[in-house]
Amino acid sequence: MTDAERIEAMEIALAHLTRTVEDLSDMTARQGQEIAALTRRLGLLMEREAERELAGGGTIPLADQKPPHW
Known part of the structure; x- marks a missing residue:
């Protein structure tokens, strides 16, 4: 293999x-944006659930209640 061929191969x-590096960088940036959006949505859902639990009075949250057949 000549020097020119080796340089061309390199x-x-x-x-x-x-x-590959550019593709991975783009993918990482998209994933970062998606994680940020999902984090915001999760925060909103947690706030909504907390408000719903407070509005329910002193009742046990539905997720913690035993089914009627127990």
């Missing part, structure tokens, strides 16, 4: 690696 490998 340039090809570098191009593939660069593309």
Whole structure:
């Protein structure tokens, strides 16, 4: 293998690696945005559930109640 062929092979490998790094970076950015959105939604759901439990008075939350056949 000549020096020119080795350099060309290295340039090809570098191009593939660069593309992979860019793809992974984009994927990581999208996942970060999705995690932030899901975190906000979870916070809203937790607030809504807490308000519903407070509005229910002194009753046991539905999730903690035993089914009627117990």
